[in-house]
Amino acid sequence: VVIHEARPKAGGLNEFGIAAYKSTGGFAGAEVDWLLKIGGIEIKTGAGLGDGLTLEALQADYDAVFLGMGMTGVNGLRAEGADMSGVEDAVDFISTLRQASDLASLPIGRNVVVIGGGMTAVDAAVQSRLLGAQNVTIAYRRGREAMPASRFEQDLAASKGVTLMFNVMPVAVHGNGAAAEIELEYTVSEGGNLKPTGETIRLAADQVFLAIGQKLDGAPDAVKIEGGKIVVDDAGRTSVAGVWAGGDCASGGEDLTVTAVAEGRDAAMDINQSLMG
Ligand SMILES: Cc1cc2nc3c(=O)[nH]c(=O)nc-3n(C[C@H](O)[C@H](O)[C@H](O)COP(=O)(O)OP(=O)(O)OC[C@H]3O[C@@H](n4cnc5c(N)ncnc54)[C@H](O)[C@@H]3O)c2cc1C
Structure with missing residues (x-):
């Protein structure tokens, strides 16, 4: 073989x-x-x-x-500013971390936002907290009940100080070449279809991890x-x-x-x- x-x-x-x-x-x-x-x-x-x-x-x-x-392969983020530095794939981040001999050498943001709702999102968020990020938020586009990560994983993330935001989707990353803020738009589910509401919120984000599949x-x-x-x-x-x-x-x-x-x-x-x- x-x-x-x-x-x-x-x-x-x-x-x-x-x-x-x-x-x-x-x-x-x-x-x-x-x-x-x-x-x-x-x-x-x-x-x-x-x-x-x-x-x-x-x-x-x-x-x-x-x-x-x-x-x-990884799905890319279709949002303005998605190519800025500080926006990276969550699996790549975890891979680098898993193979690093000195965790202290890994750069980690102060304000981390993870886009996604599965195990990858939870892993990246919890790891970010464990590496010392001050604020870590998981932004998921649907409601809690639709989140692919199990309730156990959601609670695990929360117990590590990760904030879970539901019904928000990224529309833009703002910054001067490097991510500084992320703009999220609130969504509603109507008959299973996700619709943007037009209402947005900005979060400080010097590191954005994409865990969108x-x-x-x-x-x-x-x-x-x-x-x-x-x-x-x-x-x-x-x-x-x-x-x-x-x-x-x-x-x-x-x-x-x-x-x-x-x-x-x-x-x-x-x-x-x-x-x-
Ligand atoms: C962040 C994260 C967290 C997860 N957490 C959990 C968890 O808690 N519990 C759980 O059960 N599952 C979890 N999973 C899912 C689990 O890791 C996968 O379901 C599992 O690893 C799938 O195994 P696989 O062998 O099919 O694929 P992989 O583990 O992806 O292995 C595929 C292999 O094929 C190689 N390969 C790819 N392309 C080629 C090619 N062209 N030629 C030769 N080799 C190639 C790759 O390098 C890799 O070694 C998680 C996944 C991620 C990303």
């Missing part, structure tokens, strides 16, 4: 994405080391699909291919994609014979580590069965 990993280190978001306070030190790396002890598994890092490596070449070299490439990047053209995910059946089979997929990049999951692991296991069993006859 050969794993082609685009990054210099294996472990995916559990190594680079999930905030340090959630994952005990070196846990993902230790898990990878433990798995490799099974034997017969080789990891080729820094060698991603699309990086000179094609699905066709993999199919020619291997009997089965499993795509577990996660959601590595990740997207599938670099999936092979040959596999069927629907709703931004690789279409798979219950066993993880894609539309291309001999190619399976699972985890965040595949349809039907919950974008959780436990689901990704279960889907990998199910696909492995199906691959084994289809190869052994």
Whole structure:
């Protein structure tokens, strides 16, 4: 079994994405080391699909291919001033933090605003507080009940001093090249549709983290994609014979580590069965 990993280190978001306070030190790396002890598994890092490596070449070299490439693309913010310094992707921030040897060297804003409502938003907000940011606000465009982060995570953020704002969406980042304030517009939900009200509020924000969703990047053209995910059946089979997929990049999951692991296991069993006859 050969794993082609685009990054210099294996472990995916559990190594680079999930905030340090959630994952005990070196846990993902230790898990990878433990798995490799099974034997017969080789990891080729820094060698991603699309990086000179094609699905066709993999199919020619291997009997089965499993795509577990996660959601590595990030959605950008469509608001005036979104390109200012101080506006950054929340997953990149957490990744830098997870790989930093000296946390004191990481620059953190005094007033941090995190845009989004999922686990990434909560992780970035809580981490910012733990790193010493004075005011940290999560700004979510819908109401609390619609927030993808669970109530447990919302309460965790609140317990760390994070302010949660609901029904607000970003319309502009203000500053002189560097973010100083963010302008949010209040929203209302009408019949499931989100509508801006025209009423805005400005918050001091020298750091703005975008946690507005990740997207599938670099999936092979040959596999069927629907709703931004690789279409798979219950066993993880894609539309291309001999190619399976699972985890965040595949349809039907919950974008959780436990689901990704279960889907990998199910696909492995199906691959084994289809190869052994
Ligand atoms: C901030 C944050 C917080 C989260 N918190 C939680 C949580 O509390 N609990 C929970 O269960 N889940 C959480 N999740 C979700 C969880 O991390 C993911 O569901 C899980 O990691 C998915 O695993 P995966 O293997 O599908 O994808 P990933 O972990 O993203 O791994 C994909 C791997 O594929 C590699 N790759 C990408 N493209 C290519 C390519 N072209 N060629 C080769 N390799 C490639 C990547 O480098 C990566 O190593 C969180 C996610 C984020 C971002």
